[in-house]
Amino acid sequence: ENSDPEPFKIGFPWDTANTDPTWISIYNNVKAAVESAGGELVNVVTDNSADGLIDNISELISRDVDGILFMPASDSMLPAVDAMCADAGVYWGTMFRTISDDDIREAMYDSEWFAGGCNEDDETCASNIVKSMADMGVTDLGVINIAKGDTSSDLRDKGAAEGAEEAGVNILNTTYDITVTTDMTKTIESYIAAYPEMNGILVLGTYCGGAIPTIEKALADHGKAGDIKVGRIDFETTLGDYLKEGTFHVSYGGQQQIDPLVSAVILVNKVIGTPIVEDGPTNIITPYLELTTADEADQFNEYFLGDEPVYTSDEIKEKMIKFYNADIDMDYMNDLISTFSIADVVERHSK
Amino acid sequence: MKRFLINILKVIMLPVIVYLIFLVICFERFSNWNCIYTIFIQTIIPTITAYAIAYGNICGVFDFTIGSRLVISGVIGGLLAAQYGFAGMILGAIISAIVVGIITGVLNWWLKIPSLVLTMGLAMVFEIIGSKLAGHYGFVQIDNKYAIFGSSPNIVIIFLLSAVLFYFVFNHTVFSFHMRAVGSNEAVAKNSGIKTDLVKCKSFVYGSVFIGIAAILTLSQSGSVGAQTSLGSVTIMFKPLISVLLALVLQRICDLTIGIFIAQFTLNIIFIGLIAVGLPDTFQNVVLGFFLLVVMILFENSGRIEELKEKRAARQKAMSAS
Amino acid sequence: MAEQEKYLFRAEKICKSFGTVHALKEFDITIKAGEIRGLVGENGSGKSTFSSIVAGIQKHDSGKMYLDGQPYEPTGTVDAINHGVSMVVQEQGTISKISVAANIFFGKEEKFAKGGVLNVKEMNREAAKALQNIYVDNIKPEMMIDQLSFEDRKLVELARALYTSPKIWIIDETTTALSVAGRELLYKLMKEKRDEGKAILFISHDIEEIMDKCDSLTVLRDGLFIANLQKEEFNADKIRQLLIGRELSGHYYRDDTGVEISKQVVLEAKNVIAGSVQNLTLQLHKGEILGIGGLSDCGMHDVGKVLFGLLKPETGEVLKDQKEPVKSASWAVRHGIGYVSKNRDQESLMLISSIADNICLPSLKDLTPFGPISDRKQKQLAEKWSERMEVKADSVKVFCNTLSGGNKQKVVLAKWLGKGSDIMILDCPTRGIDVGTKAAIYQLIMQMKEEGKSILLISEELQELIGMSDRIVLLRDGAVSGEFLRNEGLTEAKLIQKMI
Amino acid sequence: MENSKASETPKTNIKELLVNNFAFLGLILVLVLFEILTGGKLLGQRNLMNIFNNFFSIALCSMMYTFVMALGELDLSVGAIVGFSAAMGAFSATISPALILPVALLTGTGIGLLSGFATAYLRVESFIGTLAISFIFRGLTTYFLNGSVGIPISMRVFDEDWVKILTMIIVLVVSGTLFQKCAFGKNCRAVGASREAARQSGVDVEKTRMLSFMLVGLICGLVGFFTLVRACTASSKTGNAFEFDVLLAVLFGGMPLSGGWNVKFRAAIIGSVAMALLKSGMSLVGIDGLTQQVVQGILLVVVVAISFDRRSAAVIK
Ligand SMILES: Nc1ncnc2c1ncn2[C@@H]1O[C@H](COP(=O)(O)OP(=O)(O)OP(=O)(O)O)[C@@H](O)[C@H]1O
Ligand SMILES: Nc1ncnc2c1ncn2[C@@H]1O[C@H](COP(=O)(O)OP(=O)(O)OP(=O)(O)O)[C@@H](O)[C@H]1O
Ligand SMILES: [Mg+2]
């Protein structure tokens, strides 16, 4: 009878002080998803650490939100989150991260307050990218990753190790948690100095802005650009140039926009009373995209990192909110996600 | 002269010993020239940053803004490089570094509050200015053709020039005398008619020249400069700061200009050494902290150790006398 | 006009106040060329304030100054020096971590600089000259100032002040920081400058010294001009009387000629080697005033530090009551030993703290052994003793950095009187203290003695030692060189024999 | 002469009173401003609890930090101590959850002892010494944790509001009394005012300094415990940047860096409350992270510029 759901509020701890375009686009995509069903997005600034997020969640609860979406810093923090949300009667959803710990996953999937979320298959992704680098002839690999203790970081490490094992690649060393370009330069140069045999660098993840240009520059300065193959999980804005020059080789990623968007959609559906899956949390695995050409990279920059989300609010309302579209279920969503690609976004959004 | 040479030898022992330790641990990785060369190249930017830090340090002011000023200067240099090429990059970086230095210095003068408080507040503001300037992508990249200062021999030449400039300013100018005096006893310096506030202000401004140079080199070496927020920029200055502190320890036997370089060089040997040994990089911080602590303890207690020796001698003398 | 030209410097109606304290009230003074003018007054009477105004360190509130008949209004110390006014300050005035030469020419480096670039060699050469001018040859210009002793640093300050050949040379309480040799040097320089036709303003609390060295004298009391005296009018009693504004008996030392001293030893040093003390053996008896004297560098100040536990003996031991060794300063205080350092500002006082905080510090545990300490008790203690010592301040909440030197000293003494220690080690307790207060301190020392307390009085002034001690131990090169009892009839000559 | 600034006594006592209590006034101002801007939500019951949670750790630590500030020292290792003691606590939970609290407290005190010993007895400048300690223990935390470690969710009972409020009151009373009324607090200020004078007045300077660092270590252990039971997880990021939060709070409260008798206990409280109110207020009004940081930075400078007592500081470093 009602043409719109009751007004609701979704809390979202996110670092709005971070100027990385990916971080900004994540915010925009979540916002679009929440507003598609007439909700209001409440942001609190966070440092994305476990303790910080717990504080943020308690703050959001005190601000009367109906659901909370966040990127977990670790598995072990989730029981605490669930307990807090259950006490307050607030739904919660995750993005980007799966739950690897079996006990915790079981407990969370039993919780009526956990709405579910998206994640990419970090382990496979890492394993595959190592293998595809091995195919390019890489035998000795220097690795960069985000801080230890982060679920994705750990899974990607694991995947990379598996991939390396399978493909016979030797992982020389892994450096974690680089946040400034000078440290990046230093690390790459140190790798070059300490490991003359190194012929591949793989960035499993980093929060350092401009990581690839920095790596490329360091390699170029040591006359190694092109000789040392470079791979990266997660796209960044500068890949196009290096793909064009042939000094950059492979990147898997591109789910940074669709993942939070769909995660938010899952939570919104749950909050307005039309969950995608009736009996339990909804978990959707977003496939990673591959960037192979400079053109694609440019399109990625324009359509994924621009001001517009990868699905606009109207598109979301029409295609992903069960309240308006009763057809929606797990299969429907999986189909929708599987058609998601750079070309798809370009087609929908180019005028 | 002989004494001078002995002192130089003493100072050089520090990196040599650390190097030998790593050489013993993993000979095959450490026994190539490229390794030493890389360590040397990596030492340059932090050394120049440390020169900037040294100004405030000698003057007795504390400066949390170094990192954020470096970012602002690099970002503006990078932006102007795209517009006006080399001139834009060099002038942009240096002038903006100086302008921000002047702002910091003048505020320190006018507000008359502890520099630690002021620079902490300002660093928070500067970080945001930097990130706003860096714009949508949060970092600024330069065209590789402007990055010629990042590789040798250019970077080495710039380093030598900076070192000479620093040495000269620190040993042969009126300003340096005033600076040391303000750092050592501000009240007396003031009574002797020195405009202590002006000296402190100048130390911010002169130090900025080195920030500008460091920013250009960072831009050239890394190809980009990224913005930092939430006091993340402070971490940029911690390692150079450690080298300044170590250099102050070495000051008795060697000039600050060389001391800072040697200290930074030693730190970098440790850095690369740990990577080469294959230890997880988390150990870097542990070793760094440990190294800093041990050196400081040795330095602060060197007098005591001698005293102890003397005491023992005195006791023995008294024993044999009785 | 002609009248004015006769004077080199003239100050009219100089006023200066610090909040409610009026340090100078319409103070007038005229100084002729070719004279050594003494400036005397009680502690806190405004001598340092006036001289620092003349030297451009601070500004007066109102009044006029003339130099060479021209209005003189220094904008700062450099301006004052350019006008030919230079000053040796009461506090330490050198800057550590820079060389001797840099200290001498500090703030005046432009002389050796072209466009900000310094010619260090030339500066060192000139510094050597400046040191030669004051007949000092053991200090090298390249040396770091930190390598010098306190006294040598004062000499560097002299070189600094005299290098510019000032027309007026102000010396604020410098003699107490100098050794005998240093003093002689200073007097010689003063005479020399006077004979060159320069004027000298000499501040001291030592009336003998003033009478001996000055040509004329101005007395200040509470910031007011009191009197001008010419050399021929000098008379110690008269000066004292003018100083404190009331009659003062001719001698203020104790007048008995010795009493029986108890045999009980309360504090002793046995074969102690520490710092500049060499093999010292010394016993302090109950109820005794034991004077320690000697030339500067004889190690007498370290004796106090050793006995108080500040300096750890390298060999030998320091015992209290002949059984327990003195472990540390905090142990000493807990066991009833008090210590007044010679180096007051750096070691005895917390400057940026109130009088009350200073006085109560050693007694905190006594006020309440456990738990919270009552504010009321603290205030009572502080007020009682600051009143007893006649500390010149509005209340006990006043911060010590605003007090004059002598009043600071009174606070230090009040602190230990409040603590009620049985053994008092007093290192130059009357240094820089005016005659009135001096008398009060001597009375206090006597009173403590009568209460059965033991006092170790370390002093550079023989008169004081002779006047106060039951027994005097003289030191030379860190070891005991002579011992005298009060009832033996002491004279300076006798003592000096054992000192050198 | 040591200080010509000392001459500038304010004309009226009212002005002096205002300036002296500016930090407090600022607090009220922030309160009223945001109370209006948020339409009364700031002091709503739920948000109050939220503000309390925000300032809980910072306030706890600031109170003990006062002792170190009184000495005229800094402790840059507080964040690392919180992180390391939380990690050790989490490890001990695998043996028994009952061990968490004692282990965290012991670890904290132990590290405090280490930095105290280095500064007091080995004479390393506190700024450098604690920076080094912080590097060491941050590294060790990351190394040992190798990710993150969880503890049983049942430990969340210690995250109850009443437990924390009680803890806060106890720590407040104990540290307040110790600082304001007891010999130890006074000795700390005396050492800060003049180390030599304090020593010669019978204060055991070294012991006082070491104990202060140990107190900070102890409270950081406690903060580590509460952080641990709140998230039920210890990670390498636990306690990250906490040293800046605490420093910012005490400076915001008007704590002088020079130590001595000007160090006021209330500065710790006012500073941490004001910071928490400010953050919560800005967040409620919907100000983004970038602007929040600018506002914090500017306010810090402005508040200190107005309230800083320039008369009693001979020189301002
Ligand atoms: N900076 C200051 N702030 C407040 N009061 C001050 C300050 N300087 C001096 N006074 C006060 O001014 C008065 C005069 O002090 P001044 O130092 O001139 O005395 P003085 O004659 O040199 O004494 P002394 O013989 O003890 O050195 C004293 O009462 C002192 O407390
Ligand atoms: N032999 C010494 N050892 C240590 N410190 C010294 C020595 N001689 C001088 N000083 C320092 O030099 C400063 C200047 O001494 P000066 O004699 O001018 O002061 P004062 O007589 O104590 O002052 P006031 O007249 O105000 O009491 C003193 O504060 C003291 O700290
Ligand atoms: Mg005086």
Ligand SMILES: [Mg+2]
């Ligand atoms: Mg005097």
